[in-house]
Amino acid sequence: MQYEAIVIGVSAGGMNALKTLFSLLPEDFKIPIIIVQHVSPRSENVWIQLLNEKSHLDIKEADEKEKIEKGKVYIAPPNYHLLVEKNKTFSLSVDERVNFARPSIDVLFETAADAYQHHLIGVVLTGANNDGSKGIKRIKECGGLTIVQQPDTAESPYMPASAIATSPPDYILPLEEIIKLLIEIDTPKEKSK
Amino acid sequence: MDTTDSTKGLREKGNDSIQPAIPVSQKAEVNVHDLLEAIHTHYGYDFREYSAAHVKRRIMNRMALTGIEDISQFQAKVLAERAFASTLLQDLSINVTEMFRDPGFYRSLREKVIPILKTYPFIKIWHAGCSTGEEAYSMAIVLQEEGLADRTTIYATDFNQHVLNRAKEGIFSNRLIKEYTTNYQLSGGKESFSDYYISDDQNVIMNQYLKKKIVWANHNLVTDSVFAEVNLILCRNVLIYFDRKLQNQVQTLFHNSLMNGGILCLGTKESLRFTDFRNEYTALDEKQRIFKKKY
Numbered sequence: 001m002q003y004e005a006i007v008i009g010v011s012a013g014g015m016n017a018l019k020t021l022f023s024l025l026p027e028d029f030k031i032p033i034i035i036v037q038h039v040s041p042r043s044e045n046v047w048i049q050l051l052n053e054k055s056h057l058d059i060k061e062a063d064e065k066e067k068i069e070k071g072k073v074y075i076a077p078p079n080y081h082l083l084v085e086k087n088k089t090f091s092l093s094v095d096e097r098v099n100f101a102r103p104s105i106d107v108l109f110e111t112a113a114d115a116y117q118h119h120l121i122g123v124v125l126t127g128a129n130n131d132g133s134k135g136i137k138r139i140k141e142c143g144g145l146t147i148v149q150q151p152d153t154a155e156s157p158y159m160p161a162s163a164i165a166t167s168p169p170d171y172i173l174p175l176e177e178i179i180k181l182l183i184e185i186d187t188p189k190e191k192s193k
Numbered sequence: 194m195d196t197t198d199s200t201k202g203l204r205e206k207g208n209d210s211i212q213p214a215i216p217v218s219q220k221a222e223v224n225v226h227d228l229l230e231a232i233h234t235h236y237g238y239d240f241r242e243y244s245a246a247h248v249k250r251r252i253m254n255r256m257a258l259t260g261i262e263d264i265s266q267f268q269a270k271v272l273a274e275r276a277f278a279s280t281l282l283q284d285l286s287i288n289v290t291e292m293f294r295d296p297g298f299y300r301s302l303r304e305k306v307i308p309i310l311k312t313y314p315f316i317k318i319w320h321a322g323c324s325t326g327e328e329a330y331s332m333a334i335v336l337q338e339e340g341l342a343d344r345t346t347i348y349a350t351d352f353n354q355h356v357l358n359r360a361k362e363g364i365f366s367n368r369l370i371k372e373y374t375t376n377y378q379l380s381g382g383k384e385s386f387s388d389y390y391i392s393d394d395q396n397v398i399m400n401q402y403l404k405k406k407i408v409w410a411n412h413n414l415v416t417d418s419v420f421a422e423v424n425l426i427l428c429r430n431v432l433i434y435f436d437r438k439l440q441n442q443v444q445t446l447f448h449n450s451l452m453n454g455g456i457l458c459l460g461t462k463e464s465l466r467f468t469d470f471r472n473e474y475t476a477l478d479e480k481q482r483i484f485k486k487k488y
Contacts, residue, residue, distance in 0.1 A: 064433050065467050083246040091244040092462050094289050094430045111246040
């Protein structure tokens, strides 16, 4: 398969966006999804349980050194940066906040771009800051596919708008269209080798 | 499947350089590895088994701040200028910490660990990777409130002399105190947090009697060995920066340093699951990552 992982960055308005995403992704969705959602450092991540109730996929908090597997959804733990290693395992760090955020979308995107190179899809959704802009630029530079939520359809337009301004993405779409696109990409097609 | 192996794989790929879109970052990768080798040979600090993604980010940040784009040029500067090398060592060491970080952990420490410590006539605690000392002072405060201060020594160690010197001073910025106070209260603190420091308009300085309980020492978890037999080891959010092989090596050091029945406290996202020691401890509090060495 051309794409081996999807990274998603989401902030203000993210809960609704993620609920929509996981209610629409089918249970046989294979490409692993790795998410940074900005949350309070003291969050207990109860919302992961809530998401799981809506989802056909298995959603879990990423553990350090955990191997990234097909069909799984991983969420960055609160108050830690989530990094992807070359051997497709996770690392965590408690380094300084980046863009006032820990976890930071840029940290995930940049390390995932290094690890997956052009086999990566980067998605920036609703949010009220500019985290993710540098990261999506790096994904583009490494030959990955970049998708940004159409700002006027986002609950909070600033983060997608900032990403678009930093580096023109391959697609600018409303959330439902992004989900359709991801499902299309994930579904194997008849093609010549 | 540790990071070292994958780096080797990359080196070979990098040398082939078949795919034109990729070589830039792969080239950087090769040289990050070379740079770490050179630092080890030249200065004796060993970052070769650190999380590669983390180390690369830190090096790239320093390169950007210095305005050097070429990594071999950067390497030459690191090897030639001791002061610059020292700056990079600060970058690569883990120096973000806070007082009573993860209040739930400190609550559990009071409820589940302190009663065990109370059964010993003398108590030795090793705080490994103490950085600027916030958590060592937090521990000193807990011991004070639990009536154990007089029979306890805290050995707080780090390989970074710069942060150790700061830890020893016990001076922290005023603007952080509000958050620390909240942490302290959530952690089950019994007094007023402001009793433990004196403040001016910019900083607070920790009380002398807390400082007296702590012995600060330079110790490198990667290259140094056992220095004492202790009742409790606290090492939180340090091992996450190491690859699996190095984690195992450090866990061996901890296991050898702990007396039987001794307590090991890890960060809330660190586990023994991927180490050789998963069967050598029982969990006192699985969620807060507090373990007891088996007899």
